[in-house]
Amino acid sequence: MTEALNSSIRDKLATLKAAYLATPYPSNELRKQQLKKLSSAIIENKSRLVDAAKADFSMRSDYDSLVADIIPTISHIKYLSKHLDSWMKPHSRSAGWQFLPSKVWIEYVPKGVIGVIAPWNYPIQLALVPLATAIAAGNKVMLKLSELTPTINQVIKEVLEPLEGNCVVIEGDAYVASEFSQQAFDHLFFTGSTHIGKQVYAAAAKNLVPVTLELGGKSPMVVLDDANQDKAILDIIHAKTMNAGQICVAPDYVLVTESIFDEFIEKLKNKVRESSHSKGHTGIVNQHHAHRLMSLISDAQGQGTEVYSSKPLESSTAKEFGIHIIIEPSLKARVMQEEVFGPIVTVLKVQDLEHAKRVVQSLGTPLACYLYTNSEKSEAVLRRSLQAGSLCINDMLLHVAVVDLPFGGLGSSGMGQYHAKEGFIALSHGKSIFKSSDKIWRSQLFDRYSHIIKHVLTWLYLR
Incomplete structure (x- = not known):
């Protein structure tokens, strides 16, 4: 059973990675379309989500499900959509006079497949806001839902059907979560206790997977x-x-x-x-x-x-x-x-x-x-x-x-941030771009006068 479970998760991850490699940089319009589909599906199923929360909790008020779970999710998705165009634009940097006339800039590109482990306390917001952030950054997502919210999980799976091919949902207990956290994701996002967060961090380290840990503490x-x-x-x-x-x-x-x-x-x-x-x-x-x-x-x-x-x-x-x-x-x-x-x-x-x-x-x-x-x-x-x-x-x-404030912990309360622009950056790779012309003159300078260049630079910087 252990190997079968691990194989199933690995196969699903491989499918998502193949889908990412087929479209490694989805356009801003495609990303916004996906976010719109997600937002519409949540709104369409809001009553079902509220009822599902009542079924999973011993008792849950409509206020907590709507005002503190569903509405913040929609608010964050709208914020992501509104700012996505500007975030995706190349960010110009200065090359300095030494490298003129070369140009340098940063482009935020997708990391690949993001693993998200969601908790039970806000099972809608804490699953779908990281997922939406990952989608906005152009990634594919594998989402592990809490075993304590099975009714909500079924509704969430239906909500995510319009995003088929971009995300996969995994369910199961702590053992499944352990297997999940050991996979070779391109980034792993965990929300939960500090105790479990340490285990997730250790598991991710085996594959050098970068992590965002949203923990608790006191x-x-x-x-x-x-x-x-x-x-x-x-x-x-x-x-x-x-x-x-x-x-x-x-x-x-x-x-x-x-x-x-x-x-x-x-x-x-x-x-x-x-x-x-x-x-x-x-x-x-x-x-x-x-x-x-x-x-x-x-x-x-x-x-x-x-x-x-x-x-x-x-x-x-x-x-x-x-x-x-x-x-x-x-x-x-x-x-x-x-x-x-x-x-x-x-x-x-x-x-x-x-x-x-x-x-x-x-x-x-x-x-x-x-x-x-x-x-x-x-x-x-x-x-x-x-x-x-x-x-x-x-x-x-x-x-x-x-929505315009980053959220995250420090030390025992976590590492990394999401919400706002910081979430988009956390789930993207800031790729450095250095561009020069195809003219040969600077390469010839280095080839013929490197000894003079050495003396000039030493005089300028090491006096």
């Missing part, structure tokens, strides 16, 4: 003395109820300065209590992941940490999990060592911004950092000194939906 939220606490708390609740907090950039923990800590905790508890009556929410994807979240909470409680819950832990299910506040756990607690990926809010007390920075840096490089303050000095400190994939000031999550 994204912090820092609330300083002068912050608008009410806004900060509303944003926390929004982040932990949207998709039930199953978002790679949702805040994993909140660092609050000690002078406002007690007030902040009371306000947060009150808002969590109010939010427990809301309807039309998204649940944890399945009971297995619900049990994982319960174990994080139980571990903190077992260490004597206070936990405030909108719903008792013993009655929590995947469909009805509630929001849980863990107050000042040990940094060694599991909830502070593992990515939460759910509606758990961990709150810790810090002395000041420098103390907050030390805590953040001790827990790895975050995919996103959220700072709530009215101090431009504090903003500047984090902008210039904190390693993070992105920084949001007085807001949360929305930066991911800005």
Whole structure:
């Protein structure tokens, strides 16, 4: 079975590579036609995608499927189509006086076949935006969908039928994903956990396949003395109820300065209590992941940490999990060592911004950092000194939906970026072009006077 599976994936990859070699540089019009077909198919099947998400998740709201999954996908595809012509134009560079009259420029050409491994939390956007970016860059795509979203996968396969010959869909469990990541793609794009990302990176290295790793980690939220606490708390609740907090950039923990800590905790508890009556929410994807979240909470409680819950832990299910506040756990607690990926809010007390920075840096490089303050000095400190994939000031999550901003992590939260022009560049090869005339005079100079040229250049550059 192992060899049969590997052979099947290899055969499909070979078919895509042959198709790429037959048309190694599709025109901008052809690429835009493909993007249009994809966009139209998504819109035509939007109701089916929403219903499929409800079937795959324990419970999923229409809001999360439409506003946070389908609409951002369409928005990115439109952005790609709008800017494709300018991105594909040759980018002029300077050859310098030494190489006159030669001309130099860069052309962004397709890499070939891009492998995309998509996660389950936003199964539409996180599969189709990388795919659309790869298509815009002129590539073929092999797409591995999550085994946790089988109903959505069937709709996505139908959505992609108009792109037959340009992409192939692979389904299967972690074993299939492992085999997939070992293939000789021209680029491998992975979205998922840091733990699995390391395995994907190691597998790709065997074939020297370049990778984009969009990972997670522990994204912090820092609330300083002068912050608008009410806004900060509303944003926390929004982040932990949207998709039930199953978002790679949702805040994993909140660092609050000690002078406002007690007030902040009371306000947060009150808002969590109010939010427990809301309807039309998204649940944890399945009971297995619900049990994982319960174990994080139980571990903190077992260490004597206070936990405030909108719903008792013993009655929590995947469909009805509630929001849980863990107050000042040990940094060694599991909830502070593992990515939460759910509606758990961990709150810790810090002395000041420098103390907050030390805590953040001790827990790895975050995919996103959220700072709530009215101090431009504090903003500047984090902008210039904190390693993070992105920084949001007085807001949360929305930066991911800005089509003209690149998105990606750093260090333990990933490598490489996509969205915006950076995504097109990441999935293209910037080919350097150096062009000279066919006149022989410069070659004759090198042939006859190289000893003089050596002295002149030494005098100019090595004095």
